[in-house]
Amino acid sequence: MKDYERLPLIPIKSAKGVYLEDFEGKKYIDAISSWWVNLFGHQHPYIKQMIKEQLDCLEHVIFAGFTHEPIIRLSERLVEITPSNLTKCFYADNGSSAIEVAIKMSFHYNKNRGLTKPYFVSLENSYHGETIGALSLGDLGIYKESYEELLIRSIKSEVPRDQSEEEAKRAADALKRLFEERSEEISAFVVEPLVQCAGGMHMYSPLFLKLASELCKEFDIHFIADEIAVGFGRTGSMFACEQADVKPNFMALSKGITGGYLPLSVVLLEDKMYDSFYCDYNLNKSFLHSHSYTGNALACAAANAVLDIFENEDILEKNRKKSAYINKKLQKFLELKNVKSVRQTGMIAAITLRGYPTQERIGLRVYEYGLKKGVLLRPLGNVIYFMPPYIITEEEIDKMMDTAYEAISLLPPVEPNLET
Amino acid sequence: MKDYERLPLIPIKSAKGVYLEDFEGKKYIDAISSWWVNLFGHQHPYIKQMIKEQLDCLEHVIFAGFTHEPIIRLSERLVEITPSNLTKCFYADNGSSAIEVAIKMSFHYNKNRGLTKPYFVSLENSYHGETIGALSLGDLGIYKESYEELLIRSIKSEVPRDQSEEEAKRAADALKRLFEERSEEISAFVVEPLVQCAGGMHMYSPLFLKLASELCKEFDIHFIADEIAVGFGRTGSMFACEQADVKPNFMALSKGITGGYLPLSVVLLEDKMYDSFYCDYNLNKSFLHSHSYTGNALACAAANAVLDIFENEDILEKNRKKSAYINKKLQKFLELKNVKSVRQTGMIAAITLRGYPTQERIGLRVYEYGLKKGVLLRPLGNVIYFMPPYIITEEEIDKMMDTAYEAISLLPPVEPNLET
Numbered sequence: 001m002k003d004y005e006r007l008p009l010i011p012i013k014s015a016k017g018v019y020l021e022d023f024e025g026k027k028y029i030d031a032i033s034s035w036w037v038n039l040f041g042h043q044h045p046y047i048k049q050m051i052k053e054q055l056d057c058l059e060h061v062i063f064a065g066f067t068h069e070p071i072i073r074l075s076e077r078l079v080e081i082t083p084s085n086l087t088k089c090f091y092a093d094n095g096s097s098a099i100e101v102a103i104k105m106s107f108h109y110n111k112n113r114g115l116t117k118p119y120f121v122s123l124e125n126s127y128h129g130e131t132i133g134a135l136s137l138g139d140l141g142i143y144k145e146s147y148e149e150l151l152i153r154s155i156k157s158e159v160p161r162d163q164s165e166e167e168a169k170r171a172a173d174a175l176k177r178l179f180e181e182r183s184e185e186i187s188a189f190v191v192e193p194l195v196q197c198a199g200g201m202h203m204y205s206p207l208f209l210k211l212a213s214e215l216c217k218e219f220d221i222h223f224i225a226d227e228i229a230v231g232f233g234r235t236g237s238m239f240a241c242e243q244a245d246v247k248p249n250f251m252a253l254s255k256g257i258t259g260g261y262l263p264l265s266v267v268l269l270e271d272k273m274y275d276s277f278y279c280d281y282n283l284n285k286s287f288l289h290s291h292s293y294t295g296n297a298l299a300c301a302a303a304n305a306v307l308d309i310f311e312n313e314d315i316l317e318k319n320r321k322k323s324a325y326i327n328k329k330l331q332k333f334l335e336l337k338n339v340k341s342v343r344q345t346g347m348i349a350a351i352t353l354r355g356y357p358t359q360e361r362i363g364l365r366v367y368e369y370g371l372k373k374g375v376l377l378r379p380l381g382n383v384i385y386f387m388p389p390y391i392i393t394e395e396e397i398d399k400m401m402d403t404a405y406e407a408i409s410l411l412p413p414v415e416p417n418l419e420t
Numbered sequence: 421m422k423d424y425e426r427l428p429l430i431p432i433k434s435a436k437g438v439y440l441e442d443f444e445g446k447k448y449i450d451a452i453s454s455w456w457v458n459l460f461g462h463q464h465p466y467i468k469q470m471i472k473e474q475l476d477c478l479e480h481v482i483f484a485g486f487t488h489e490p491i492i493r494l495s496e497r498l499v500e501i502t503p504s505n506l507t508k509c510f511y512a513d514n515g516s517s518a519i520e521v522a523i524k525m526s527f528h529y530n531k532n533r534g535l536t537k538p539y540f541v542s543l544e545n546s547y548h549g550e551t552i553g554a555l556s557l558g559d560l561g562i563y564k565e566s567y568e569e570l571l572i573r574s575i576k577s578e579v580p581r582d583q584s585e586e587e588a589k590r591a592a593d594a595l596k597r598l599f600e601e602r603s604e605e606i607s608a609f610v611v612e613p614l615v616q617c618a619g620g621m622h623m624y625s626p627l628f629l630k631l632a633s634e635l636c637k638e639f640d641i642h643f644i645a646d647e648i649a650v651g652f653g654r655t656g657s658m659f660a661c662e663q664a665d666v667k668p669n670f671m672a673l674s675k676g677i678t679g680g681y682l683p684l685s686v687v688l689l690e691d692k693m694y695d696s697f698y699c700d701y702n703l704n705k706s707f708l709h710s711h712s713y714t715g716n717a718l719a720c721a722a723a724n725a726v727l728d729i730f731e732n733e734d735i736l737e738k739n740r741k742k743s744a745y746i747n748k749k750l751q752k753f754l755e756l757k758n759v760k761s762v763r764q765t766g767m768i769a770a771i772t773l774r775g776y777p778t779q780e781r782i783g784l785r786v787y788e789y790g791l792k793k794g795v796l797l798r799p800l801g802n803v804i805y806f807m808p809p810y811i812i813t814e815e816e817i818d819k820m821m822d823t824a825y826e827a828i829s830l831l832p833p834v835e836p837n838l839e840t
Contacts, residue, residue, distance in 0.1 A: 001698055001706070012481045012488050020481055034482040037712050048475045051718075055468045057434045059681045062454040065787075065798065066440070067429045093513040093683040094711040100516075100551040108566050118569035130709045131520040132553030132572060143708050146528045149538035150572045152552060228712075255712050261479045263513040263683045263713035278422055282779050286421070288563050289550045291514040292457050292648075292675050293683035298471075359702050367485075378485065 007368060015042030018392050020376065028376045031388050031400045036197065036229050038260030040309055041391045047259050047305040054301035063091070063295030070300035077307050078268060081238055083247045086268035090287075091294050095228035095254040096129030098265035099190070101289050102250040103133055105273055106188040106222045112276045112285050117187040120152075121178065121221070123159040123171075127198030128190060128226055137190050140198060155182070157189075159196065160204035163343065168204060172211035179219040188222035188250075189215075193240035194345050197229040200383040201350035203343050209244035222249040228265070232256035232306070233316055233390065236323060236346030249273070259306040260389075264299035319347055319390055322397065326386065329401045336405075338414045350385040351404070355414025358382075362411060369407035375400050377407070384408065427788060435462030438812050440796065448796045451820045453809050456617065456649050458680030460729055461811045467679050467725040474721035483511070483715030490720035497727050498688060501658055503667045506688035510707075511714050515648040515674040516549030518685035519610070521709050522670040523553055525693055526608040526642045532696045532705050537607040540572075541598065541641070543579040543591075547618030548610060548646055557610050560618060575602070577609075579616065580624035583763065588624060592631035599639040608642035608670075609635075613660035614765050617649040620803040621770035623763045629664035642669040648685070652676035652726070653736055653810065656743060656766030669693070679726040680809075684719035739767055739810055742817065746806065749821045756825075758834045770805040771824070775834025778802075782831060789827035795820050797827070804828065 010028075012020045018041055020028045030038060040047065058068055075089040090105070092098050103120055110117045120137055122128065128137040135144050136151040144151065158174040160167035179186070193209055196202040216223040225248035230240040234256065237243050241251070250273075254265035277287040309315065323346055330349050333339045340354035356362035363379025370377035377384060377400075384404055388397070433443045438461055440448045450458060460467065478488055495509040510525070512518050523540055530537045540557055542548065548557040555564050556571040564571065578594040580587035599606070613629055616622040636643040645668035650660040654676065657663050661671070670693075674685035697707040729735065743766055750769050753759045760774035776782035783799025790797035797804060797820075804824055812820070 001694075002700060007485075009485065009487045011492070012478060012486050014477045015479075015481060020486070030481075032482070034480060035484070035710075035712050037480070042479060042481075043476070048479070051475060052472055055471060056463070058432060059435075059462065059468070060454060060457070061432045061435060061440055061450075061462075062452070062796075062798070064455070065427075065429065066796075067431050069431065069433070072431070094517060094713060096517065096520075096711060097514060097551055104550075104552075104567060104570075107570060111566050116569060130524075130711070131517055131551040132524075132556075133551055133570065136552075142704070145704070146531050147524060149536060150524075150527060150553065152570045152572070262718060263711070263716060274421075280422060281781065284562070284565070290455075291516060291550070291683070292455050293514060296683060298682060361701065376482075376486075378482070 010371070017041040018389050018396055026374065028371065028374050029388070029396055029400050030376050031386055032376060032378050033387050033389050034260055036387055037255045038389045039232060039256045039306060040259050041389045044259065046309065047261055047302055050301045050305035051261065051298055054298050058297045060293065060296050060298065064290065068297050070297050070304055071295050074300045074303050077304070078266065082251055082268050083241060085247045085270050086251055087271050088269050088274045090267045090269065092265045093263045093291050093293055095252065095265050096131040096134040097291060098228065098252040098254055098267050099128045099134040099137065099226060100131055101267045102224045102252050103188060103190070104289060105267070105269060105287055106224065106250065108287055109273050109276050110187055117185055118153050119182065119186045120154045120188050120190055121157055121186055122154060122190045123196070124156050125159050125196050125199035125202055126192060127196065155186070159202065160208050163203050163205050165205055165207050168208035168211065171208055172215065175212055176215055179215055179221065183219040183221060186221050188224050190224040190226055192226045193230055194235050194243065195230050195240070195348055198380065200352070200380045201348060201385045203345050206244035209241065209246050213244070213246035213248070224248060224250040224252065226252050228252055228254045233310070233319060234347055234387070236316070236320065238316065257306065258299050258302035261302040262296070262299040264296065264303060315390055322392065323347055325394055326397060326401070329397065333405060333408065336408055338408060338411055347390060348385065348387050350383055351408070353382040353384065353408065355416070355418050356382060357415070357418060365411060366404065366407040369410065370403055373403045375403040377404055430791070437461040438809050438816055446794065448791065448794050449808070449816055449820050450796050451806055451808050452796060452798050453807055454680055456807055457675045458809045459652060459676045459726060460679055461809045464679065466729065467681055467722055470721050470725035471681065471718055474718050478717045480713065480716050480718065484710065488717050490717050490724055491715050494720045494723050497724070498686065502671055502688050503661060505667045505690050506671055507691050508689050508694045510687045510689065512685045513683045513711050513713055515672065515685050516551040516554040517711060518648065518672040518674055518687050519548045519554040519557065519646060520551055521687045522644045522672050523608060523610070524709060525687070525689060525707055526644065526670065528707055529693050529696050530607055537605050538573050539602065539606045540574045540608050540610055541577055541606055542574060542610045543616070544576050545579050545616050545619035545622055546612060547616065575606070579622065580628050583623050583625050585625055585627050588628035588631065591628055592635065595632055596635055599635055599641065603639040603641060606641050608644050610644040610646055612646045613650055614655050614663065615650050615660070615768055618800065620772070620800045621768060621805045623765050626664035629661065629666050633664070633666035633668070644668060644670040644672065646672050648672055648674045653730070653739060654767055654807070656736070656739065658736065677726065678719050678722035681722040682716070682719040684716065684723060735810055742812065743767055745814055746817060746821070749817065753825060753828065756828055758828060758831055767810060768805065768807050770803055771828070773802040773804065773828065775836070775838050776802060777835070777838060785831060786824065786827040789830065790823055793823045795823040797824055
């Protein structure tokens with residue numbers, strides 16, 4: 001909040017397509033899809049129409065004992081498009097809550113078969129949300145270091161350091177050693193497939209997912225895919241897991257699920273988990289977890305509209321062309337002395353700067369320059385990234401990336417002793 | 421889920437006012453406001469219009485670095501109507517997440533002043549949500565007993581056994597003894613003011629809140645009011661805390677905040693907490709907790725519409741008359757042999773049955789009878805309760821309560837040895 005003394009909050013009056021507009025009529029390209037949620041632009045005519053029609057029918061009803069058409073339709077479609085072993089849907093309102101559902105289910109499933117396995121494994125540099133359970137799995141100090149005494153039991157394993165297959169194998173070996181030692185106390189391995197988004201858009205090879213998934217099977221540990229940020233086409237395939245051809249035991253989805261309109265999240269799971277909770281009420285083996293607005297009909301209507309657009313408009317194919325265009329422009333950044341590396345996975349492209357001490361918060365200068373020029377870039381430390389709505393045009397990509405290029409060119413010269 | 425083999429889920433096609441309508445055209449009075457969220461009926465013309473207008477302008481924008489008019493307006497209004505010490509708003513998507521925010525802030529505030537206080541105190545029979553942090557505070561075995569190894573540190577204190585002042589004093593004495601012994605390790609006392617809703621609509625005297633609040637001040641422990649279920653007029657005053665004239669350090673709101681339309685929650689806090697987090701970024705004392713859809717503009721538009729209705733339609737006064745009408749009818753239930761007790765706080769009325777073993781799930785029979793007759797009653801164990809939308813008419817109250825009366829009259833005779 002103190003930052004805003006120097007750089008005041010910008011009140012947004014309206015938004016349309018990739019553009020946010022403030023009260024002075026100034027427009028900003030939403031180059032980060034408003035925290036990775038918006039897929040098809042703001043005020044999308046079809047999504048908004050579908051929400052309005054739902055408003056004229058049923059906005060919300062208790063989701064215990066009762067159900068409604070939009071959620072049945074959505075659940076059937078999600079089961080259809082996710083890996084074939086995932087057959088059931090459990091809903092919540094945000095990504096953190098979905099992660100809480102997944103870890104509770106994993107733990108409870110084991111309890112139901114007589115095993116107490118209170119540990120969860122996640123990767124270094126990971127982020128899985130900020131409620132206590134979800135926070136415990138993450139590894140970003142900025143979010144969790146103040147809460148140490150409140151966290152649940154989790155173990156960090158090494159993340160591949162880059163997108164190479166060698167690194168994938170090295171990290172998988174480390175995971176194997178951990179499982180060999182402690183698998184009996186570990187319920188699940190939780191992972192952000194292909195891209196650790198909050199962790200500076202860190203990317204790694206699908207091979208790691210493949211190897212990790214095999215290890216999970218071998219050691220009887222659940223594989224939880226946290227596709228909250230990477231799902232719904234963001235990495236080039238509908239879900240990132242597809243690129244490694246893995247079948248997670250649980251998959252958590254949120255963000256893009258409603259196209260950036262309304263809070264909604266869901267955990268997909270397998271029949272065997274569902275069956276373990278399916279029993280007479282008095283046996284106390286059922287899985288209970290409810291939020292008041294679970295199964296909100298308006299959010300489900302938005303989610304169905306999003307899936308309609310994917311079905312009708314060949315989005316993934318169009319994105320492939322846009323990704324290729326972004327990739328060509330991305331290579332140009334390597335010419336700059338203060339650029340350490342660039343990387344891309346589908347509709348996520350990232351640039352790591354070098355030569356600036358952390359406390360200088362060099363990314364903030366890129367942010368400021370972007371705002372001045374009408375582009376919302378929101379760096380993560382010294383990482384500048386692009387994660388635009390899929391409807392962005394080549395012209396708008398030019399504006400977005402050229403602005404970032406200028407901003408980086410105009411930064412002070414690098415400090416030669418600092419490699420990071 | 422297994423219950424639905426015998427009693428299938430009811431798909432709802434549309435809803436209007438207090439009525440839910442299924443695909444056969446059958447209507448049900450939503451006597452529990454769809455899990456305590458709906459205030460002014462389904463498809464309320466004004467709320468729905470306000471959401472539609474917001475859809476035509478701005479559905480959502482990142483809530484970091486940016487803001488928007490509906491949330492500024494909502495925040496100012498919430499600060500205005502809540503106790504005068506509460507001056508800042510922190511948003512999330514559901515009640516559990518709001519509780520997580522409140523306990524993290526309480527703990528972190530203490531950390532910032534050099535104190536590590538990892539324990540939280542809550543009441544026996546309490547419910548505060550189902551993410552790990554929130555779940556740890558609750559005391560209902562059905563939700564938490566399977567997760568013991570995952571929970572954070574909490575201590576239970578005695579809840580007043582009824583609405584008498586003696587019980588309030590007895591429970592406050594117990595709280596005092598606990599604080600005397602362990603206050604140095606306790607960050608906060610978390611409480612559902614006046615009514616423990618999930619805990620069988622258990623009600624207690626405002627005096628307990630008053631005494632507990634004084635003890636919190638005396639022992640330097642935060643008072644967190646969980647008004648998620650009881651806020652927004654449900655107990656007769658706008659917020660339940662008002663009836664005890666206490667000023668909580670944190671207040672969590674959700675459910676009724678959007679009138680039952682969209683997921684939204686908020687924690688109100690004091691300047692002194694805000695100030696303790698307000699510092700240069702590099703000092704790492706800031707409070708970080710974000711959900712992707714935090715500050716969703718559509719949900720804020722619904723919430724502003726709800727506050728407009730409160731302002732323009734003298735809801736609290738109208739509810740007083742309805743509560744009195746409900747109270748008169750409630751006394752009639754005491755004539756029944758299988759009714760142990762009745763109680764009421766504002767627009768919540770509850771009946772406890774006696775003479776049935778728990779495993780018989782006698783409430784389920786009342787539920788079934790209600791559905792047959794077109795009333796959605798959803799008992800909590802052997803407690804039958806009414807928590808209708810505020811727009812319910814006397815005629816609809818008759819139908820709702822008469823149906824419950826019939827259902828209870830038709831239950832099998834009590835087992836004389838069972839007092840509960």
